[in-house]
Amino acid sequence: MLSAKTKKKNGTVEVRVTFPAESFRRLEAIQAGAQSTLTEVIKDALRLYEAVLAEDGAGSTFHIKRAGGEIEPYEIFSSDG
Secondary structure, eight states: OEEEETTTTTTOOOEEEOOOHHHHHHHHHHHHHTOOOOOHHHHHHHHHHHHHHHHHHHTTOOOOOTTTTTEEOOOOSOOOO
């Protein structure tokens, strides 16, 4: 569930999101690893997701360079449709 309410004072929007408990646990683990606020983690995730969607839409492919130097294709979005 997602709901939003505009805050007119500073132009920001307050958002209320309902997560399954496991998803929220994962979000908290990311927050701890990033040593950041939940808001910053979500904002960073949105920026990253937006960039990846743009690259995917432009036909780009994604690869991972492993610690040993190997470069492998990395499927972010399922090709199932």
